[in-house]
Amino acid sequence: MERIMDHLAHERSKAQFSVEEMKIIWAGSLHAFQVSDRIARLVASDPGFRKDNRAVLSRKELFKSALRKAAYVWKRINELALSEEEASWLRFYVDELAYAYIHWGMFVPAIKGSATEEQQQKWLPLANNMQIIGTYAQTELGHGSNVRGLETTATFDQETDEFIIHSPTLTSSKWWPGGLGKVATHAVVYARLITDGQDYGVHGFLVQIRSLDDHFPLPGVTVGDIGMKFGSGAFNSIDNGFLRFNHVRIPRNQMLMKVSRVTRQGKYVESNVPKQLLYGAMVYVRQIIVADASIALSRAVCIATRYSAVRRQFGPPHEDENGKGVETQVIDYKTQQSRLFPLLASAYAFRFVGEWLKWLYTDLIQKLEANDFSTLPEAHACTAGLKSLTTSAAADGIKECWKLCGGHGYLSSSGLPELYAAFVPACTYEGDNIVLLLQVSRFLMKTISQLQTGKKPIGTTAYMAHVEHLIQCRCTVQKAEDWLNPSVILEAFEARAIRLSVACAENLTKFATPLQGFSELSPDLVEAAVAHCQLIVVSKFIEKLQQNIEGNGVKQQLETLCNIYCLNLIHKHLGDFLSTGSISPKQASLASDQLRSRYSKLRSNVIALVDAFNYTDHFLGSVLGRYDGNVYPKLYEEAWKDPLNDSIVPDGYHEYIQPLLKQQLQNARL
Ligand SMILES: CCCCCCCCCCC/C=C/C(=O)SCCNC(=O)CCNC(=O)[C@H](O)C(C)(C)COP(=O)(O)OP(=O)(O)OC[C@H]1O[C@@H](n2cnc3c(N)ncnc32)[C@H](O)[C@@H]1OP(=O)(O)O
Numbered sequence: 299m300e301r302i303m304d305h306l307a308h309e310r311s312k313a314q315f316s317v318e319e320m321k322i323i324w325a326g327s328l329h330a331f332q333v334s335d336r337i338a339r340l341v342a343s344d345p346g347f348r349k350d351n352r353a354v355l356s357r358k359e360l361f362k363s364a365l366r367k368a369a370y371v372w373k374r375i376n377e378l379a380l381s382e383e384e385a386s387w388l389r390f391y392v393d394e395l396a397y398a399y400i401h402w403g404m405f406v407p408a409i410k411g412s413a414t415e416e417q418q419q420k421w422l423p424l425a426n427n428m429q430i431i432g433t434y435a436q437t438e439l440g441h442g443s444n445v446r447g448l449e450t451t452a453t454f455d456q457e458t459d460e461f462i463i464h465s466p467t468l469t470s471s472k473w474w475p476g477g478l479g480k481v482a483t484h485a486v487v488y489a490r491l492i493t494d495g496q497d498y499g500v501h502g503f504l505v506q507i508r509s510l511d512d513h514f515p516l517p518g519v520t521v522g523d524i525g526m527k528f529g530s531g532a533f534n535s536i537d538n539g540f541l542r543f544n545h546v547r548i549p550r551n552q553m554l555m556k557v558s559r560v561t562r563q564g565k566y567v568e569s570n571v572p573k574q575l576l577y578g579a580m581v582y583v584r585q586i587i588v589a590d591a592s593i594a595l596s597r598a599v600c601i602a603t604r605y606s607a608v609r610r611q612f613g614p615p616h617e618d619e620n621g622k623g624v625e626t627q628v629i630d631y632k633t634q635q636s637r638l639f640p641l642l643a644s645a646y647a648f649r650f651v652g653e654w655l656k657w658l659y660t661d662l663i664q665k666l667e668a669n670d671f672s673t674l675p676e677a678h679a680c681t682a683g684l685k686s687l688t689t690s691a692a693a694d695g696i697k698e699c700w701k702l703c704g705g706h707g708y709l710s711s712s713g714l715p716e717l718y719a720a721f722v723p724a725c726t727y728e729g730d731n732i733v734l735l736l737q738v739s740r741f742l743m744k745t746i747s748q749l750q751t752g753k754k755p756i757g758t759t760a761y762m763a764h765v766e767h768l769i770q771c772r773c774t775v776q777k778a779e780d781w782l783n784p785s786v787i788l789e790a791f792e793a794r795a796i797r798l799s800v801a802c803a804e805n806l807t808k809f810a811t812p813l814q815g816f817s818e819l820s821p822d823l824v825e826a827a828v829a830h831c832q833l834i835v836v837s838k839f840i841e842k843l844q845q846n847i848e849g850n851g852v853k854q855q856l857e858t859l860c861n862i863y864c865l866n867l868i869h870k871h872l873g874d875f876l877s878t879g880s881i882s883p884k885q886a887s888l889a890s891d892q893l894r895s896r897y898s899k900l901r902s903n904v905i906a907l908v909d910a911f912n913y914t915d916h917f918l919g920s921v922l923g924r925y926d927g928n929v930y931p932k933l934y935e936e937a938w939k940d941p942l943n944d945s946i947v948p949d950g951y952h953e954y955i956q957p958l959l960k961q962q963l964q965n966a967r968l
């Protein structure tokens with residue numbers, strides 16, 4: 299036991315940079331680090347936030363435990379008079395999916411984004427004080443991705459000045475909203491607005507669904523939970539629900555009227571803001587999900603990295619720091635490094651692109667407030683594309699981390715199965731990842747077509763202004779070290795992205811209609827969108843390195859991580875880089891050489907690099923990822939805690955094992 303604890307300490311002593319400074323870089327600022335660190339410790343030390351028993355709870359127990367914790371969170375927020383920032387850190391570190399995620403993450407943002415000032419004044423205080431609990435009811439049984447295809451209707455009744463909310467078909471039942479099944483009292487419901495016999499498409503409405511007195515559904519409302527979901531804990535602590543309306547009436551002023559409104563006379567009036575703002579909550583949440591992706595991936599990487607340094611298999615016996623003969627740490631196998639280190643680099647890359655996306659979103663909101671809608675299409679494309687790219691990579695990465703931990707990774711106590719089950723739906727919710735990439739490709743094709751009209755591309759598409767150069771330029775790499783030059787890397791990624799996009803644009807012209815072309819070429823369009831989004835991540839990582847980064851050795855580590863992120867992408871997408879002529883086969887081989895050399899350079903720093911995430915053992919929730927590396931005794935301890943070990947002889951022995959054994963014995967004797 300001592301040896302293993304010493305072992306991680308030895309790993310930490312090898313770090314060539316200041317972990318404390320890296321923690322600040324990871325957190326985003328000294329202030330963010332201090333607040334998050336304080337709240338993380340507060341949660342970890344409070345037995346009310348215990349979560350190590352989750353895997354063995356039944357669905358009902360799990361749900362009730364999540365309700366208890368959500369109420370306790372609210373109590374602590376008020377008792378400690380936490381600021382909004384501190385409260386959101388508290389909810390984050392409690393790490394239990396419950397209705398509060400949707401209430402704060404979607405219901406409140408939907409009101410902020412789509413309600414008028416007057417409506418916000420009425421509803422936000424109620425929501426902010428938890429006098430009502432809200433959900434976001436958009437998806438239906440029959441339609442999720444195709445929002446325009448939603449069937450729920452909101453028909454204006456001029457006589458009573460009300461909307462009648464109705465579910466005309468089974469497929470129009472709302473299906474999936476979190477917190478809806480058993481908890482929410484109110485919902486932002488997306489329904490087709492019909493007035494004067496005309497259908498104006500999907501709009502948002504604020505609908506009360508349960509009584510605030512006895513919690514029973516209001517007349518005309520049928521509501522319940524949609525059932526168990528993937529994994530044992532994960533999303534099963536939350537009540538994703540179904541909801542059907544039978545001519546439920548709401549006052550006219552509960553239509554969210556920032557984008558358009560219906561007058562007392564039933565006239566539909568559009569305001570000067572683009573109708574896409576109705577989808578504003580999705581832009582907001584997609585940006586948050588990118589940050590979630592870096593957190594989920596970094597958790598998994600932290601577990602797999604620490605465990606890989608503890609775990610030893612095979613190899614000629616080495617001498618450890620105490621001169622004892624020991625086997626090889628699995629982290630020293632080059633295959634382990636080539637699977638793990640790019641994931642570590644990706645966690646950092648996603649962190650920085652998430653930081654930038656948050657800035658982009660804040661900038662968008664400021665512009666929208668000044669009635670400047672010019673950056674909305676780019677913000678939509680960036681949030682959609684990066685949500686897709688980072689969640690797909692993080693979900694795959696978590697799965698890989700679990701395999702990197704061998705058999706023990708499959709144990710619930712590793713924390714990895716539940717992390718995977720909790721995160722993998724991020725590839726679907728807030729927009730299916732392929733559907734979102736198709737939105738990006740639509741934006742790219744539009745940008746390319748506008749190049750011919752002389753319109754200057756801006757922001758993340760600014761590189762397209764250099765299309766003539768990028769289409770024919772040749773990569774200048776001659777030796778492996780040349781791959782460490784950021785401008786060389788950037789140009790290779792720009793060339794690959796624009797060449798894929800331009801090829802799609804040219805191929806689209808060969809079809810009878812754009813619709814037919816988009817449909818036939820959609821796999822290629824998705825690849826072009828991925829290339830563009832990867833370029834964004836690469837360029838934001840490189841930009842981050844151009845900032846003033848303080849701390850002994852910190853910048854050097856980030857440079858190595860950035861190189862690994864970029865070179866590994868080249869390695870994985872070699873087909874694209876070669877087929878577009880963005881690099882040559884010889885340069886690809888030099889990139890692989892350089893990648894191997896970067897792994898060796900990173901090796902002695904990896905434990906410190908995952909320490910810089912500053913995750914408490916409570917938050918990590920993993921025996922394999924423990925800070926002290928004391929894995930084996932704790933695994934053994936955890937095994938004893940399983941309910942099956944409550945009794946020496948299991949329940950069922952007398953009914954099913956003993957009679958069977960007896961029967962077989964008797965048969966043998968006969
Ligand atoms: C361990 C970690 C745990 C983390 C736990 C977190 C908690 C989890 C909570 C999960 C909550 C989940 C909630 C949900 O899922 S809510 C439902 C979300 N639903 C979707 O995302 C649906 C996806 N579909 C869509 O977004 C759209 O319908 C789609 C964009 C696909 C529409 O395509 P369509 O071709 O029909 O286009 P439109 O006619 O609708 O659009 C026309 C133009 O509008 C532009 N556009 C589209 N969307 C937006 C937007 N959001 N903002 C701005 N602009 C937008 C589109 O590009 C078109 O523009 P152009 O005409 O200029 O091309």
Ligand SMILES: Cc1cc2nc3c(=O)[nH]c(=O)nc-3n(C[C@H](O)[C@H](O)[C@H](O)COP(=O)(O)OP(=O)(O)OC[C@H]3O[C@@H](n4cnc5c(N)ncnc54)[C@H](O)[C@@H]3O)c2cc1C
Nearest residue numbers: 434435436437441442443474475476723726727728729732
């Ligand atoms: C855990 C979880 C929580 C959720 N929470 C909420 C919530 O709080 N509120 C809410 O309203 N919704 C919620 N949702 C629903 C979620 O937003 C939808 O499931 C999501 O938008 C995907 O839509 P879909 O299920 O209709 O998938 P579909 O669109 O039916 O996708 C099925 C397949 O078809 C493909 N596909 C679909 N359209 C196209 C196309 N045009 N081109 C190419 N391929 C296509 C997809 O790529 C996918 O492979 C939640 C879902 C999950 C899993």
